[in-house]
Every structure is written in structure tokens, then in C-alpha cells.
Amino acid sequence: MTQLKRFLYGGDYNPDQWPEDTWSEDIKVFKKADLNSATINVFSWSLLESREGQYDFSKLDRIIQELSDANFDIVLATSTAAMPAWMFKKYPDVARVDYQGRRHVFGARHNFCPNSKNYQVLASKLVEKIAERYSNNPHIAVWHVNNEYGGNCYCENCQNAFRTWLKSKYQTLDNLNEAWNMNVWSHTIHDWDQIVVPNELGDAWGPEGSETIVAGLSIDYLRFQSDSLQNLFQMEKSIIKKYDPNTPVTTNFHGLPNKMVDYQKWAKDQDIISYDSYPTYDAPKYLPAFLYDLMRSLKHQPFMLMESAPSQVNWQPYSPLKRPGQMAATELQAVAHGADTVQFFQLKQAVGGSEKFHSAVIAHSQRTDTRVFHELEDLGKKLKKIGPTVLGSKTKARAAIVFDWDNFWSYEYVDGISQDFNYMESILDYYRQFYERNIPTDVISVDDDFSQYDLVVAPVLYMVKAGLSKKINIYVKNGGNFVTTYMSGMVNNSDNVYLGVYPGPLKDVMGIWVEESDAIVPGHKTTVSLNGKDYKAGLVCDLIHPENAKVLAKYSNEFYAGTAAVTENKYGQGKAWYVGTKLDHIGLTQLFNHIVLTANVESLVGDSHKLEVTKRVTQSGQELYFVLNMSNGERKLPQKFVEYQNILTGQQAHDQMKAWDVQILVK
Ligand code: GLA
Numbered sequence: 001m002t003q004l005k006r007f008l009y010g011g012d013y014n015p016d017q018w019p020e021d022t023w024s025e026d027i028k029v030f031k032k033a034d035l036n037s038a039t040i041n042v043f044s045w046s047l048l049e050s051r052e053g054q055y056d057f058s059k060l061d062r063i064i065q066e067l068s069d070a071n072f073d074i075v076l077a078t079s080t081a082a083m084p085a086w087m088f089k090k091y092p093d094v095a096r097v098d099y100q101g102r103r104h105v106f107g108a109r110h111n112f113c114p115n116s117k118n119y120q121v122l123a124s125k126l127v128e129k130i131a132e133r134y135s136n137n138p139h140i141a142v143w144h145v146n147n148e149y150g151g152n153c154y155c156e157n158c159q160n161a162f163r164t165w166l167k168s169k170y171q172t173l174d175n176l177n178e179a180w181n182m183n184v185w186s187h188t189i190h191d192w193d194q195i196v197v198p199n200e201l202g203d204a205w206g207p208e209g210s211e212t213i214v215a216g217l218s219i220d221y222l223r224f225q226s227d228s229l230q231n232l233f234q235m236e237k238s239i240i241k242k243y244d245p246n247t248p249v250t251t252n253f254h255g256l257p258n259k260m261v262d263y264q265k266w267a268k269d270q271d272i273i274s275y276d277s278y279p280t281y282d283a284p285k286y287l288p289a290f291l292y293d294l295m296r297s298l299k300h301q302p303f304m305l306m307e308s309a310p311s312q313v314n315w316q317p318y319s320p321l322k323r324p325g326q327m328a329a330t331e332l333q334a335v336a337h338g339a340d341t342v343q344f345f346q347l348k349q350a351v352g353g354s355e356k357f358h359s360a361v362i363a364h365s366q367r368t369d370t371r372v373f374h375e376l377e378d379l380g381k382k383l384k385k386i387g388p389t390v391l392g393s394k395t396k397a398r399a400a401i402v403f404d405w406d407n408f409w410s411y412e413y414v415d416g417i418s419q420d421f422n423y424m425e426s427i428l429d430y431y432r433q434f435y436e437r438n439i440p441t442d443v444i445s446v447d448d449d450f451s452q453y454d455l456v457v458a459p460v461l462y463m464v465k466a467g468l469s470k471k472i473n474i475y476v477k478n479g480g481n482f483v484t485t486y487m488s489g490m491v492n493n494s495d496n497v498y499l500g501v502y503p504g505p506l507k508d509v510m511g512i513w514v515e516e517s518d519a520i521v522p523g524h525k526t527t528v529s530l531n532g533k534d535y536k537a538g539l540v541c542d543l544i545h546p547e548n549a550k551v552l553a554k555y556s557n558e559f560y561a562g563t564a565a566v567t568e569n570k571y572g573q574g575k576a577w578y579v580g581t582k583l584d585h586i587g588l589t590q591l592f593n594h595i596v597l598t599a600n601v602e603s604l605v606g607d608s609h610k611l612e613v614t615k616r617v618t619q620s621g622q623e624l625y626f627v628l629n630m631s632n633g634e635r636k637l638p639q640k641f642v643e644y645q646n647i648l649t650g651q652q653a654h655d656q657m658k659a660w661d662v663q664i665l666v667k
């Protein structure tokens with residue numbers, strides 16, 4: 001396991017935007033807040049290479065020297081995420097072509113074509129220089145490749161590379177035509193060079209990411225683009241490793257999560273996972289919790305919180321101030337779920353450019369007698385105290401939610417029967433069941449080992465890839481508990497429907513078959529009767545024939561009133577539940593009261609106190625309970641913890657938890 005040498009507290013710092021004589025003063029201020037780390041050189045390509053091949057590292061040398069002298073841990077980025085103007089002029093193919101078919105010009109960032117040889121060569125040369133020059137500096141704690149990879153390109157170079165990718169995947173055109181079921185609408189391909197990118201000029205119906213005509217093609221294109229970007233990451237990483245085999249290399253993941261990049265596939269290439277977290281003001285608190293659990297589960301190891309905002313974020317539609325205490329609580333929420341760093345964007349608030357109103361450690365006022373700075377200082381003290389204890393501690397979960405990028409893509413390409421299919425929404429409906437009960441939960445891929453969990457929930461497992469149904473069957477047979485839902489077991493790897501009955505290869509383990517699915521139209525809700533009470537349901541209603549399964553809940557209206565809505569099947573030593581509709585939160589909570597009891601997955605502390613509670617176990621086996629009040633109201637500490645010690649204060653746990661209060665408790 002890759003572990004950092006110390007708990008990092010820092011973030012993105014752009015000294016090259018500032019006069020050099022301000023740097024030492026900045027560092028003094030950072031130290032005042034106990035910061036010990038800075039991420040630098042994320043977007044400096046144009047300063048490092050002002051003309052092709054003319055490199056100037058003198059400024060970066062001085063920045064690195066200053067930070068090293070201050071004993072800062074440096075997260076050194078490679079600067080390849082924003083290309084200098086000369087590159088666009090000299091090599092127009094470095095720029096991405098968008099979904100609308102437009103070639104981009106100089107201006108933004110994150111806009112390179114992953115299959116441009118020119119981009120690859122120029123980026124490699126730059127990384128080679130940087131790695132060679134700085135690899136011996138012991139203050140470099142982490143290498144930060146590029147920045148927030150994502151976004152697709154639809155250019156000629158990508159089209160050619162896609163054809164090659166397809167050839168190696170399908171070998172023959174017959175295989176390809178079959179996989180994409182191309183006899184529909186005269187799509188049959190007779191030559192590899194007839195394949196074109198699925199953009200708005202071609203296969204699309206709607207905006208990027210929504211319905212297309214041949215979903216199999218579009219899904220393959222996303223797989224290919226994700227692979228193309230991954231190749232770029234590997235390209236940079238292998239250069240760095242040549243010079244510095246030991247320092248961890250990462251790239252910062254982002255989004256809610258980022259749909260375009262299959263992070264589960266990428267995870268094996270990351271020495272340590274890092275994530276940028278920017279929940280909107282109105283995001284439910286279980287959303288960041290879910291994302292942190294996902295990041296931790298990618299390698300089943302602690303991750304870096306690479307970026308977060310000290311207060312406001314400029315780019316969201318509305319960005320209220322973080323309320324007193326809220327910043328620390330949101331940072332510690334990441335730590336509670338497995339982060340071994342707390343890092344911000346940005347350490348110093350820019351004077352110009354798009355992010356000048358994004359909050360920072362040093363704000364425009366450049367004062368330290370401010371509310372936000374005092375809170376940062378306070379958090380710094382706390383992290384200094386708890387960092388060594390927390391670092392490397394692990395989360396142990398007996399429950400898991402399956403999250404799968406192929407399903408993220410394919411489920412949202414589905415044309416019909418409702419336009420409201422939203423993968424994340426369905427996943428979160430179920431994740432929330434664990435969150436509100438304070439049940440530690442991993443967010444796993446279909447390739448993870450299910451047998452380490454007592455309960456595995458796979459909502460909308462629309463695409464069941466080869467081998468997966470067998471794996472589920474064995475898991476349940478051997479005593480596992482498995483839940484799936486409507487719109488599951490429908491298609492294979494290439495998005496072709498499993499003939500026979502729904503839910504295809506899952507029907508045996510579920511002990512049911514589904515004859516039809518009704519779409520619930522806007523404004524209408526249907527109801528489901530569970531344990532003698534009616535609960536609302538929506539989106540779709542599967543018309544289920546139970547075979548071996550017993551019926552737990554029935555529809556209470558429409559022509560299918562009285563038929564099964566939720567079933568439970570005993571299969572081998574285990575149980576499998578099928579939830580045929582989108583139950584509302586109260587209904588799903590009722591159902592999960594039964595499921596978590598049956599599967600015997602334990603809550604850390606019960607659910608009545610409205611606090612978020614997680615547990616990390618240190619390398620020496622000590623249990624750390626994170627108790628977070630993620631709200632603006634007061635909460636009472638659960639009885640279980642009253643005798644515990646709070647390692648943040650060094651005192652006994654306190655009973656009354658104010659808004660945004662956090663305690664880290666040990667026995
Ligand atoms: C992203 C980027 C940063 C910065 C922040 C602002 O996460 O990686 O460079 O733009 O957003 O929130």
C-alpha cells in the first residue's frame with residue numbers, strides 16, 4: 001500500500017501568478033495555519049516552454065527551492081493540462097474537436113486531443129525535463145499528472161485510433177456488426193474506414209451523453225476515449241518512474257463522479273487515488289460521503305483529498321459562504337471516509353482570470369485576522385494533532401454498493417421507456433439507506449470480490465457483463481445477500497438485449513421473471529403496499545411473475561394492483577431481493593429495515609441521532625469514530641460515545657454537538 005509520509009494539509013498554489021518578493025510572505029502565512037504542503041506547477045506550460053523546445057525552469061527552480069527550504073511537501077504537477085498558445089498555432093491537431101464537430105482554438109484548458117501525436121510528443125518532452133530536473137528533490141511527496149482528465153474528442157485522429165481500437169477488440173467486421181446489431185436502419189459496415197465517430201453530426205439524438213442511435217457504438221466510443229486518456233496518463237507516469245521510481249504518482253479525479261473516465265479501470269495505474277471535491281451548497285450530505293467511499297474503494301486504501309474550497313466556489317450557479325464551522329466539517333467528512341490529506345484550491349486568491357472569486361487560504365484582503373483564516377488555522381492545529389494517528393487507517397465495510405461506469409453509460413443511453421433514467425440518482429437512493437443508518441459501505445466495481453461483504457446492492461444493473469451473473473449466483477449460493485432493481489439484467493457487454501425474459505441472466509437468482517415494465521408519467525405516482533402500509537413509487541413499475549421468490553410488496557393501484565412489486569428469493573444459503581420500482585425514500589427505508597436485519601450488517605451506532613458516524617481503524621488496531629454534525633442545527637451525542645475521548649481536543653467527548661461540530665472519538 002502506498003502511504004504518504006505525513007498527513008498533508010495544503011493545496012494548489014500558483015506563485016507564478018505573483019511577484020517573487022511575495023512568496024516568502026505567503027509561506028509565512030501558510031505556516032501560521034500549519035499548512036505543510038503545496039501543489040504547484042499545475043498550469044505553467046506556457047511559462048516553462050514559451051516557444052517550442054525553449055525551456056526555462058528558473059522560476060520553477062526558485063519556487064521549489066522556497067518551498068523546500070520551508071520544509072513543505074510538494075505535490076508537483078506536470079503542467080500538461082493547459083497548452084500554450086504557440087502549440088495551437090503550430091499544431092492545430094493538438095486541440096480537441098467537440099461533439100458538435102468544431103475544432104477548438106487556444107483559450108480554455110483540458111482541451112487537448114488524447115490521440116494527437118503532436119500533443120503526446122510535446123507533453124512527453126516537457127514531462128521528461130521536469131522529471132529529470134526535480135526527481136532528486138526529497139520534498140516532492142507526490143507527482144500530480146496533468147489535471148482532471150476528462151472530455152471527449154471527435155477528431156480525425158481519434159476516429160483513426162478508434163478504428164484501430166475496434167479492430168483489436170472485434171477482429172472482424174462481422175463481429176462488430178453483430179455486437180452493434182448494425183442491420184438496424186441500414187447501419188451495416190463493410191469496411192473499417194466506414195466507421196465514424198458518434199457525435200452530433202452522426203449517431204446522436206440529443207446532447208452528448210444522452211440517447212444515441214447505436215448505443216453499442218457510443219459505449220465503445222466512451223470506453224475508447226477513457227482508454228485514450230488513460231494511455232496519456234500512463235505515458236507521463238512511465239516517464240516520471242524512469243527518474244523517480246518511488247514517489248507516488250497520481251492524477252486528480254473529479255466530478256460527481258466524472259462520467260467520461262472509467263476510474264475503476266484507471267485505479268490500478270494510480271499509486272494513490274486523489275479526488276477534487278466541490279459539492280454544491282444544496283447537495284445532500286450523503287453525496288460527498290458516497291463519492292469519498294467510491295474513491296476509497298477504488299484501491300481499498302486511503303486517498304488524497306486533492307482539492308476542496310476553503311469557502312466559496314466561483315463556478316457554481318450559487319455559492320453561499322461556508323457557515324462558521326462548515327469548512328472544517330466538510331474537510332473532516334472526507335477524512336472520516338478515508339482521506340489522508342486535506343488540500344484546497346487555492347492557497348492564494350487570484351487577482352484575475354476566471355477563478356478570482358474562488359475562495360483561498362490567503363484571500364484578496366491578504367489578512368489573517370479573518371473568520372475563514374481563523375477557521376483554517378484551527379483546522380491546521382487539529383490536523384497536526386490527529387494526522388499521525390489517522391494516516392493510513394482503514395475502513396472496514398460489510399456492505400457494498402455496486403457502481404459501474406459501463407452501466408453509468410449504457411443506462412443513460414437507453415432510448416425509452418422513460419427519459420428520467422439517471423444512474424447516480426438510483427445509486428444514491430440505495431446508498432442513502434446505508435448512510436442514514438451509519439453502516440460502513442464500500443462502493444465497489446463489478447470486478448471486486450463480493451464474498452467479503454454480507455450485503456451487496458447493485459441498483460439498475462442494466463448491463464450484465466460476461467461472467468457477472470455467475471459470480472452473483474455463487475455469491476448468493478454461498479450465503480451472500482444481494483439486491484437489484486428494475487432495469488437490471490437487460491443487456492450484454494455490447495448493449496444487446498438478453499433474449500428470454502427480464503432480468504435476463506439474473507432471473508434464476510431472483511426467482512422471478514418480468515413480463516412488462518410500465519413507465520410512470522410526470523405528475524403520477526403509483527403506490528406500493530409493504531407490511532400493510534402504502535408507499536409512493538415512480539419511474540417504472542415492473543410487472544413481475546414470482547417463481548421461487550416470495551412477494552414482499554405489491555402494487556396497490558393500476559391494472560396490476562395486487563401483483564408483486566418487491567420480491568425476496570432464497571437461493572442456496574443466501575437471499576436475493578428484486579425491487580421492481582423506484583420506491584420513495586420512506587418505502588425503501590421500510591424495506592431496508594428488513595434487508596439489513598436479514599443480512600446482519602451492523603450500524604455503527606443506530607440512526608436516530610441524525611449525525612454522520614464513520615469508523616477508521618489505525619494500523620495498530622485502534623478504532624477511530626468520526627462523529628460529524630453535518631448540519632446547521634444542534635445534535636446530541638449518541639449514548640454509546642459519552643465515555644469516549646475526543647482526540648481533536650484531548651478531552652472527554654462532549655454531549656451537545658453544535659452546528660458543524662466534529663468529534664473523533666476513541667475508547
Ligand atoms: C478544478 C481544477 C482546479 C480549479 C478548481 C476550482 O478542480 O482542478 O484547477 O479550477 O476546479 O474549483
Ligand code: ZN
Pocket residue numbers: 096097113114115116153154155156157158159
Ligand atoms: Zn481527437
